[in-house]
Amino acid sequence: MEERQQSQISPHYTEQDDSLLQPKKQIYSYSDVLKITNNFNTIVGKGGFGTVYLGYIDDTPVAVKMLSPSAVHGYQQLQAEVKLLMRVHHKNLTSLIGYCNEGTNKGLIYEYMANGNLQEHLSGLEYLQNGCKPAMFHRDIKSTNILLNEHFQAKLSDFGLSKIMPTEGGTHVSTVIAGTPGYLDPE
Numbered sequence: 011m012e013e014r015q016q017s018q019i020s021p022h023y024t025e026q027d028d029s030l031l032q033p034k035k036q037i038y039s040y041s042d043v044l045k046i047t048n049n050f051n052t053i054v055g056k057g058g059f060g061t062v063y064l065g066y067i068d069d070t071p072v073a074v075k076m077l078s079p080s081a082v083h084g085y086q087q088l089q090a091e092v093k094l095l096m097r098v099h100h101k102n103l104t105s106l107i108g109y110c111n112e113g114t115n116k117g118l119i120y121e122y123m124a125n126g127n128l129q130e131h132l133s134g135l136e137y138l139q140n141g142c143k144p145a146m147f148h149r150d151i152k153s154t155n156i157l158l159n160e161h162f163q164a165k166l167s168d169f170g171l172s173k174i175m176p177t178e179g180g181t182h183v184s185t186v187i188a189g190t191p192g193y194l195d196p197e
Contacts, residue, residue, distance in 0.1 A: 036108035040115040047074050059084050071122035131162045145175040
């Protein structure tokens with residue numbers, strides 16, 4: 011079992027107008043973030059914004075997304091994300107627990123989602139024009155047409171709009187757009 015550092019984290023609350031949050035919101039110091047993440051011991055994700063680390067506040071797991079100094083528009087994205095998540099709350103949105111804004115150390119602390127992201131569960135779902143024989147275009151890929159088995163393995167369903175790609179030497183390619191708006195294949 012992974013050993014984690016137990017710490018008493020005392021979030022700071024502010025009454026002054028911070029550049030990221032409105033008054034009375036939870037702020038963590040960089041030293042708090044180091045304790046929460048056990049010195050950034052476990053990476054759980056990476057993105058254009060920065061790296062996401064597993065952390066613990068008391069015994070509750072959290073995700074700590076730290077801004078990478080090389081993120082070109084990272085600070086603006088961080089500000090926009092905090093301002094949005096402080097105003098908008100919904101059961102399908104990850105909850106923002108707090109943030110760190112200490113010098114060049116900037117990060118967000120979210121509720122931890124133990125099963126990772128959807129891409130991790132869809133990673134075996136390759137493009138049908140590459141992996142099928144004969145190759146095909148599904149033309150209606152959307153979340154309701156991706157089914158998950160008991161092991162979260164994704165499989166496509168609903169082939170009513172699908173088209174087989176022409177074989178070598180074939181010349182006809184359909185240019186008719188088909189599918190659900192907002193969910194069309196990139197082709």
